[in-house]
């Protein structure tokens with residue numbers, strides 16, 4: 001496994017691989033790797049010739065300074081997990097390597113998609129995500145890009161980002177959410193929960209699942225009460241605050257308070273427990 005901290009030698013190696021006709025797949029991460037990240041690596045390895053994983057805690061996507069400072073970092077463990085999986089190349093740059101002094105702050109024209117849900121609660125977050133993905137794509141130039149459904153809105157934003165004129169285009173592959181047996185979606189932030197809170201956090205997926213079943217059998221009906229009830233249940237089950245629990249169109253993410261047959265939607269939630277903000281979602285198609 002090759003480990004690069006700087007751009008030039010990485011680009012050189014990737015250029016050689018491209019000249020050999022090899023397909024390059026890319027998995028961007030912020031490290032503190034878990035089975036969720038590893039499932040992306042596995043999918044990338046199974047469908048490309050060269051798997052590149054980046055580990056970079058991107059400061060410009062954190063709207064909360066404390067969240068950035070507390071973000072877990074486990075580089076040694078990350079490298080051994082990646083080695084075990086047979087990842088070919090790891091890119092672990094410094095902040096200065098990704099954002100050299102004097103680099104211009106671009107504004108990405110994502111539009112409404114970046115104002116909804118996470119965009120409303122984390123101002124500037126998606127511009128920061130676009131900035132790092134734009135930069136990483138321009139360095140790695142992968143044919144395929146692997147990202148998790150766990151961050152569903154991020155997937156839609158990156159799809160839009162790759163339609164913008166100066167951004168490198170890659171085929172975006174959405175990988176399913178990896179969960180614990182209890183249903184809790186794996187997340188690097190789970191490590192900040194104590195045992196009691198981690199147990200309580202299992203309620204999130206359970207309540208989303210129950211709510212999704214109610215929605216499936218409520219075609220054409222107003223769903224506001226269903227969402228209110230689900231929020232109430234989260235608060236009763238140890239959550240401190242719910243930023244949103246809502247149904248949205250699976251493509252444009254506009255809010256829905258009714259579902260119709262064959263409509264593709266996504267049930268989205270962001271909520272706080274034990275001082276940690278968790279997000280999760282379930283994709284729904286009404287048959």
Ligand code: AMP
Pocket residue numbers: 028029030031035036037039040146147148149150151175176177178179185186187188
């Ligand atoms: P992060 O390190 O949080 O930026 O995540 C890196 C990538 O891993 C993103 O594309 C995430 O959507 C994905 N990811 C995070 N958690 C999971 C999970 N539980 N299952 C599948 N993919 C995940």
